[in-house]
Structures are given as C-alpha cells and as structure tokens.
Amino acid sequence: MTAWRGPQCMTSTPRWKSSSFVSWCKRDDRTNRKSLMQVPMLENTVSGITLLSLLAGVLLGVVWVGLLWKVRANSRAEALDSAKRENEELRSQTQKDVKQLAIFNERVQQIPELETKLEQANQQRETAQSDLKALKVQLESEQKAAQEKDQFLEKAKAELNTQFENLANKIFEDKSGKFIQKNEEQLSGLLNPLRERMKEFQEKVEKIHDDELKGRSSLQTELKQLLELNTTLSKDAQNLASALKGDSKQQGDWGEFVLETFLQNTGLRKDVNYFVQEQSVSEEGARLRPDIMVKLPNNRSLVIDSKVSLTAYIRYANAPDEAERTKAAQAHVQSVRTHLASLSSKNYQDLYKEQGDLDFVLLFMPLEPALLLALSKDEKLFTEAYNKNILLVNPSTLLLALRIVANLWRQELQAQNVRDIADRGAKLYDKFYGFVEDFEKIGSRLEQAGESYQSALGKLSKGSGNLIRQAELLRELGVKPKKVLPAEFTDRTEAEPE
Template sequence: MMNSEQRLSEQFENLANRIFEHSNRRVDEQNRQSLHGLLTPLREQLDGFRRQVQESFGQEARERHTLAHEIRNLQQLNAQMAQEALNLTKALKGDNKTQGNWGEVVLTRVLEASGLREGYEYQTQVSIETDNRSRMQPDVIVRLPQGKDVVIDAKMTLVAYERYFNAEDDYTREVALQEHLASVRNHIRLLGRKDYQQLPGLRSLDYVLMFIPVEPAFLLAIDRQPELISEALQNNIMLVSPTTLLVALRTIANLWRYEHQSRNAQKIAERAGRLYDKMRLFVDDMSAIGQSLDKAQESYRQAMKKLASGRGNLLAQAEAFRGLGVEVKRGINPDLVEQATAQDEQYRLEDEDNLPENDAFSPDSAETVRSREAAPPR
C-alpha cells in the first residue's frame, strides 16, 4: 500500500512537471512563430520603402549637382555647333538635299545634348498615313507628358545664305539676303500647308517647330525682318535655332524629370499606404497576442491555485501522504510545500470558524470538514 501511494505521488509530480514544461514550451514557440510571421513582412516593407525613398531623393540630388556643370558646357556646345554648321554651309554649293541632311544632323546633336532619349521622349522619321492615303514623315516628334507631341521640321535650305556669306560686294550681298528672307518665308508657307497637327494618331500641340540649323542665318533673318516671327505664328509655326531649340528641349526634359519624380512620389505614397495598412494589421495581431497571453496567464494562475494555493490544493494533499508515513525518494520544494500547506490550513481554519458554535465539535461537523478537505481543489 505504501509503495503504491509513493509511486502515485511520484507519478503525479512528474506528470505535473511535464504538463507545465510542455505548456510553457508550446506557448513560447507559438509566440516566436507568430512574432516572426508578423515582423518579417513588415521588415521587408520598411526596407523597400527606405530604398525607394533613398533612390528617389538621391537621384534628385545628383541631378541638381550636375545642372551647374551642364549650364557651363551649354555655351561652349552652342558655339561649337554654330561654328561647325557655318563651316559646312560655306562648303555647300547649292545641293538642297545635302543641306537638308545637314540640318537633320545638327538637329540630332541638339536632341542628344538635351537629355531626351530617342525611342522614349522623342522619335525620328516616323511615317504617318493621312486620311487621303498619302504618307507624311515628320523629321522629329518630341513626346510631352500627359500625352502631347511636338513636331520639329529640319528641312530648311541655306543656299541663299551661303551666297550672302561669300558675297564680295554689297549689292550681291543684299540680293542674296533678300533671297534668304524669301526662302525662310517660303518654307514657312510650305510647312504650314502640311498641317502636321491634323495627322491621325498625332496629339500635336497647336504649332510646329521650324528648325534653322545655322544660328547666324536665323539671327540674320529675324534681325532684318522681325515680322517673320508673327507670320510663322499665323501658320502655327515657331522659328527656332540650335540655341533656342536646345533651351526648349531642356525645358521638356525637365518636365519629364518632374513627371518621373511625381510618379515616384505617387508610388511612395501608395507603398506608404500599404505600409500603414500592414502596420494596422500588425497592431491588431499584437493586441490579439496580448489577449491570448492574458488568457494563458489566467489559466496558469488557476492551475497554480489548484496545485499550491487553493483550498485543498494538490501539494497539501500530497504532503499529507508523507504525514501518514508514505516514503518518497525526494521531496517537493520545501518552500512551495510550506506555502501550499499554510494556505490549505488557513482555509481549513476559516471553515471551522464558519461552523455553528453548537456544532463545532459534533461528528456531523467533523465529517463536513473532512468532506471539504477531500474535495477537489478549486
């Protein structure tokens, strides 16, 4: 009998220890897995958000740093382009096709210097079919943000200007000048008749840029007949030289830069919104974890009450076996046993104090006390 009670006590103690160890390990493991599952997506969102913000503002800082250097090079570039164009004009001997090709070469160099990218912000030699089944081919179509286009024409001939530049007397020079002005005016009329703005699929602005590839030829025409500008505007045409065109294209490049930055800012705002939503879910999950931990803590307190602090607790009952002579190999923690026994004794005394005075030592009262002591712990 004593050996059975001893084995029962040892089995009960081992079972209680295993239950508490298993419960603690399971709660810890579940908490670690829950926190890892919540924190990993949040950390990835934060890392991506930080990288995108750094890239956006880092690119903007680099562009501001290089802007001053580009402006300093602008004057040298324009002077070099004008000189090369002038040298070639002097060498031309009236071949209009060669001059037209040269204008396209100068235009290409201006486009390259503007910061725009071919195939993205502009296209060259695009063939467009008109409503009457014929085909037209603008030299360059520059794309603008918000779906607009600008057409650039570079077919201006400079035969008369070449004669003006090489004239040996004032009369010949004046005749060549008038021919040059007439050539500019004639090209304005011809370009206006093409009506690029009405081409199918072309979302052009209300005007076309007429490119004069030699800066001095442009300045000479405007200086001698300023009304050419108003005549061109009446035909929905703007006269441009390498310098003025480069300024216009740089402005368009800046518009595209701001457009890209605006799109990046919109992406950042969208990611910030997703991050906020993820943070809200994280807070909700953490609140749920806190509630679960509170419930687990309450269950732990109830279990410890049944084990060591409640009325008729298990440790007090197990220790009572030792008082009856049950031998054990190793006793339970003395401090815990003492606390459990004291708690149980306090409840027993309270029960005795609550009995009616006449029945304090009656057999029925003693039986009532023994029944309460033997009852399962609460």
C-alpha cells in the same frame, strides 16, 4: 400557616423539589399534629374541617407548582431549540465565510503576479505608443519635406520658364541687332579679297599702262598674268558657292545631322527621350515621318523638323547691288514661308493627339544668319509661325530649348521620387496602423488566454474535486498507470476537505 410566595422564574430546580420546601412541609405537619393533640375531642369536627382545608391548600399548592414547572420546562425547551437553530445558522455562515476567505486568500496570492503582468503590459503599451509617436513624427517630417520639395520644383520650373522666355527674347534682340553688322562682316570677308584683287588689278593696269609707255614688249606677259588671276578668282567664287549650295538631299542630311548632334549633347537618349524619323500614318492615310519627335513629361510631345534654305541666301550674300540683295532677301523669306506652310500642313498635333498633347513644332534652321536675315526682312514671320504652333529656332535657341527639356525630365524624375516616397510613407503608416490593431488584438487574446489558463488550472489543481486530486485518488485506490503526474502539479494541488 406560612404564605407561599410562588415560583421563582428562570431557576434550574423546581420549587417543590427544593429542600426548603420539604422542610416547610415537615414543619407544618409537626405543628398540625401538636395542635390536634391539644384540641379537645369536642372539637374533632372543626379540626377535621381544618385538616381538610389544609390538605386542599397543600394539594392546590402542589398542582400550582407542577403547572409552573411545566411552563418553565416548555420555555427552556423552546429556548434550547432556538439556540440550536442559531448555532446551525452560525455554523453555516462560518463555513461560507471560511470558503470566501480561502477564495480571497487565493486571489490575494495572485495579486503580485497580476501586478507584474500589468506592469509589463503597461511597459509594452508605452513602448509601442513611443514607437508610434516617433514614426508619426518621422512620417510628418518626410511628408513636409516632400511638400517643400514639390513647392521648390514648381517654383524652379516657373523660374526656368521665365528665364527661358527672357533669354530667348534677349537672344532674339541681340541676334537681330547684330545681324546687319555680322552680315556686313561676312560680305566684307567675301568681297574684300575681290576688292583687293581688283585694286591690285587696277594697280597692275596702271603699272602696265605706265610700262606700256616704257615698252610694249612686256605687255603680253602682263596680260597673261591678269588672265590667270581672273581665272583663279572665278574658280574660288564657284567653289564657295558649291560648298554653300550643294544639293537638297545633302542639305537635309546635314541639317538632320546637326539636329541629332544637339540632342545627344544635351543628355537626351535616343529611342527613350527622342525618336528619329519615326514613321506614322495620319487619319487621311498620309505617311508622315518627322525628323525628331521628343517626349516630354506628363505625356506631352515636341516635334522638331530641320529645314535648310541656302539658295536665295547665297544669292543675297553674293548680290552685286542693293536691288539684287533686296530681291534675293524676298526670295529667301518666301523660301522660309514655304517651309512653314509645308510643316503646318502636316498637322502633327492631330497625328500625336493619342500619345499626348503636342505643344509646338520646332522648325530648325542650322544656318543662323539665314534665319536672322528672314526675321529681319519680315517682322511678322515669327508671329505667323507662332500662331501656327511653330517656333523658328536656330542652333542657339534650339540648344537652350533642349537643355530645358533635359531639366524637365530631371525634375520629373525627382518629382516621381518624391511621389514614390510619399506613397511608401502612406503605405508604411497604413501597415503600422494595422500592426497596432493586431498588437492590441494580441494583447486582448493574451489576457483571454491568461484568464482561460487560470480557469483551466483551477479546475486542474484547485478546489474540491479537482482533476489532479481525483486522478491521484484513483492511483491510491489501486489504479496502476504507466506514467505519473509531475510533482510540480501534484505538490500544489489542494487536498479535498475531510
């Protein structure tokens, strides 16, 4: 009996169904039959037992083969189920990969457009940064120029003040030094005609005396001529004194006229830079009316009052001897002091304190030799006036002071222009900063708008169930709209997967 080797795993056909197994069974059966025919009848019992054993072995083999086939069938079913599950998972993953690939392709198609927008945005940003840099450079240049101009103006102002002080001192020294010489020249101009006439008179007297010896007949004629000459000299001297003296009202009007003429010649404007006879009331209730009130930059003021002292000065000029001149000079100094006291008592500083600081009050004496005489006779006069915030000025020094005032106004106008330029530059920078902020916000809003547009466009024409596709399906199903969507939208609409 041939030994059975058992099942061969992982085969498609069971062992007991194979042709070899059937052949084996048939061959074994023939062999058994032949053996039975040859065994004697006495051995029937043993043969029956042997046959039963053979049949039991065959039955056991069949059972074993069936069990093996069942085990193999169960293994194949489990493998098939596992393969199906793997196939389903692979299919699901493949669908996900296809969707991801479609999304990726869509984004890849948008890359050139996004790159173009990004490049345009970068160019705009670079242009804006370049413009901002240029404006910053321009602003720094303007601020630097304004600062340099302020420094120049301050330096020029200091130099002008120094030059004014030096020039005023120089003029004062020159005038004081030349006063005596000029006074002598003026006195000589007044006395020389009289001296010449006296000399002529003396000559005539001598001639008359000589002629008297020659004849007394011509004496009456000579005396008549002498009387006429004396009358003429007295009349000329009286006319000169009247012209210099006048009355106080005429002297004051003449001084104010000279003062306002100087103001107009320096370029100052009436009722803008200076005010004439402006009446004001002090805290004590007194009515004050200075001749001129000059406005200065930085809310400051300058009062000018004209004073004419001629009476004592004319006596000094016409004094016959040194004693009379000394007495007349003292009277002239006292007259100037009286003017100083009167001007100081008006307290113009308190009157104009609400309008700004009042630096000095100028006492203007239009007759320059008269002021120089007073200063030469009393050296403390100028210092005392200065301590009372009063400056004694003549036409030369007043003209210089008014020129400086006009220059101060021009400098103030230039400084105001510089301040306006700096203020406008600062406002321009602030406006530009706000513009840059708004520009950045606009860029951000544009980016958000682009993203919103792409999102809305995706919902409209892309993806499964997009609005355009749904609307077209409704039209295909029989809906009859009055209007049809443009082809540029329907052509690029993604169709729904079947």
